[in-house]
Amino acid sequence: MPAEISRWSPAAERILRTAAQLIAVRGFAATSTRDIAAAVGVQQPAIYKHFSAKDDILAALVQLGLERPLALADELAALSAPAAVTLHRWLRESLEHLRDSPYLLISILTTPELQRTRFSAEVDLLARFDRVVIGMVEAGQREGDLRAMNPVSAARLVQALFDALALPEIAVSPAEIVEFALTGLLSDPAGLPEIQRAADALVVSPASP
Amino acid sequence: MPAEISRWSPAAERILRTAAQLIAVRGFAATSTRDIAAAVGVQQPAIYKHFSAKDDILAALVQLGLERPLALADELAALSAPAAVTLHRWLRESLEHLRDSPYLLISILTTPELQRTRFSAEVDLLARFDRVVIGMVEAGQREGDLRAMNPVSAARLVQALFDALALPEIAVSPAEIVEFALTGLLSDPAGLPEIQRAADALVVSPASP
DNA sequence: GTCTATATCGGGATAGAC
DNA sequence: GTCTATCCCGATATAGAC
Numbered sequence: 151m152p153a154e155i156s157r158w159s160p161a162a163e164r165i166l167r168t169a170a171q172l173i174a175v176r177g178f179a180a181t182s183t184r185d186i187a188a189a190v191g192v193q194q195p196a197i198y199k200h201f202s203a204k205d206d207i208l209a210a211l212v213q214l215g216l217e218r219p220l221a222l223a224d225e226l227a228a229l230s231a232p233a234a235v236t237l238h239r240w241l242r243e244s245l246e247h248l249r250d251s252p253y254l255l256i257s258i259l260t261t262p263e264l265q266r267t268r269f270s271a272e273v274d275l276l277a278r279f280d281r282v283v284i285g286m287v288e289a290g291q292r293e294g295d296l297r298a299m300n301p302v303s304a305a306r307l308v309q310a311l312f313d314a315l316a317l318p319e320i321a322v323s324p325a326e327i328v329e330f331a332l333t334g335l336l337s338d339p340a341g342l343p344e345i346q347r348a349a350d351a352l353v354v355s356p357a358s359p
Numbered sequence: 360m361p362a363e364i365s366r367w368s369p370a371a372e373r374i375l376r377t378a379a380q381l382i383a384v385r386g387f388a389a390t391s392t393r394d395i396a397a398a399v400g401v402q403q404p405a406i407y408k409h410f411s412a413k414d415d416i417l418a419a420l421v422q423l424g425l426e427r428p429l430a431l432a433d434e435l436a437a438l439s440a441p442a443a444v445t446l447h448r449w450l451r452e453s454l455e456h457l458r459d460s461p462y463l464l465i466s467i468l469t470t471p472e473l474q475r476t477r478f479s480a481e482v483d484l485l486a487r488f489d490r491v492v493i494g495m496v497e498a499g500q501r502e503g504d505l506r507a508m509n510p511v512s513a514a515r516l517v518q519a520l521f522d523a524l525a526l527p528e529i530a531v532s533p534a535e536i537v538e539f540a541l542t543g544l545l546s547d548p549a550g551l552p553e554i555q556r557a558a559d560a561l562v563v564s565p566a567s568p
Numbered sequence: 569g570t571c572t573a574t575a576t577c578g579g580g581a582t583a584g585a586c
Numbered sequence: 587g588t589c590t591a592t593c594c595c596g597a598t599a600t601a602g603a604c
Contacts, residue, residue, distance in 0.1 A: 195570080203598085299535070404583095407582080
C-alpha cells in the first residue's frame with residue numbers, strides 16, 4: 151500500500167498543508183473551513199470541491215502521518231535485525247517523517263476529536279502504531295537489550311515523547327528524542343552508540359519526496 | 360496562595376468534575392455546555408449560575424491542575440536539597456496530583472484552545488510550569504547529577520512524559536514515569552535508588568484532601 | 569473549479585418565571 | 587438556583603451561475 155502525497159491534487163495538497171498548520175495551533179474544532187479557505191486564498195465553498203466534508207481533511211492528515219511509519223515498521227521487521235536496533239531506526243525515521251511533513255504534527259494525530267465514530271478507521275491506524283511499538287519493545291526485552299519493565303508502559307512512554315516535537319518552536323530534535331528514549335529503555339545505556347551505528351546501517355526504502 | 364478545591368461550591372465542583380471527564384475524551388470545543396449539563400443532570404442554563412462563560416470552566420480546570428505543582432516547586436526550592444532529588448520528588452507528586460484529581464488530565468492542560476487570548480493567564484501558568492522544570496534540570500546539571508544535554512530539550516521531554524498518564528486506561532503509573540524520566544536524565548542511572556530514597560524523605564506540606 | 573447566495577443547524581448566552 | 591423559552595451568531599454544507 152503506497153498511499154503517498156501524490157494521491158492528492160496540488161490544490162488539495164495546499165488545503166491539507168494549510169489546514170494542518172491551523173489545526174496544529176488552534177485544534178481541529180476551533181479551525182473553521184472559513185479559516186482554512188481564507189488562509190489558502192479562496193472562498194469557503196471551494197474547499198468542498200476537494201473534500202466532501204471537513205472531517206475528511208482530518209482523516210487525510212492522520213493517514214498521511216501514520217502510513218509511512220507503519221510501512222517502515224513492516225519493512226524493518228523483515229530484516230531480522232536486533233529489535234533494539236530496529237526500534238532505534240524506526241523511531242528516528244518516524245520522528246523525522248513528522249518533523250519534515252509540513253502538514254503534520256503529532257498533536258493532530260492525537261486530537262480528541264478522533265474519538266468520534268467517523269474516525270474509527272484512523273483510530274485503527276493509531277492502534278496499529280501502538281502495537282508496533284509494543285512489539286518492538288517486547289522483542290528487545292526477549293533479546294536482552296532492553297531492560298525489564300511493563301512493555302505496554304514502555305510503549306506509552308516512547309509514544310508520549312513524540313509530543314516533544316510539537317509546537318511552538320520545534321526545539322527538540324528527533325536525534326535527541328531517540329537518545330532519550332533508548333537511554334530509558336536499554337539494559338546497558340553504554341551500548342547506545344553501537345546500536346545507533348547498526349541502526350543507521352540498516353537499508354530501507356527511502357522516504358517519499 | 361492556597362487556591363484549592365474548596366473555593367468552589369459543591370455544585371460548581373460537580374460541574375468541573377463532569378466537564379473534565381467529557382473534555383478529556385472529546386476535547387474542549389467538542390464538548391457543549393448542553394453535554395455537560397446533561398451529564399450533571401440539569402438543564403443547560405443552570406451552568407451559568409456557577410460559571411459566567413464556558414471558557415471559565417476550562418480556565419478553572421487549568422488552574423486546579425497547575426497550582427499544586429507550582430506551589431510544591433516553591434516549597435521544594437526552599438529546602439536546598441540536591442536538584443536531582445528535588446526533581447524526583449516534584450515529578451512524582453505532580454504526577455500523582457494529576458492522576459488523583461478526578462477532574463484533571465494532562466490533555467486538558469495542553470489543549471490548543473488555550474492559545475486564545477482569553478486564556479493568557481493560564482498560558483502564563485504553563486510557562487511558569489515550564490520554567491520550573493528547566494530550572495531543576497539546569498541546577499541538576501550544574502551539580503553534576505544530571506548528564507549534559509540541552510536543558511530546554513530535557514524539560515520538554517520530561518513534560519512530554521506527563522502525557523503517558525492520559526486516557527483511555529491509565530496504564531502508566533507515576534512511579535514508572537519518574538523512573539523512566541530520571542533514567543534518561545541522570546549521569547549515572549545506577550544512583551537512582553539513592554536519589555529516590557532522598558526524595559521520599561523530603562518533608563513538604565501534604566496535598567489537599 | 570471557483571464564485572455568490574443561502575439553507576440549516578447546533579451551541580453559547582440571556583430573560584424572566586417559579 | 588433551576589426551570590422554559592428564546593435570541594443570536596458562527597459554522598457546515600448545498601445550489602446554481604459563470
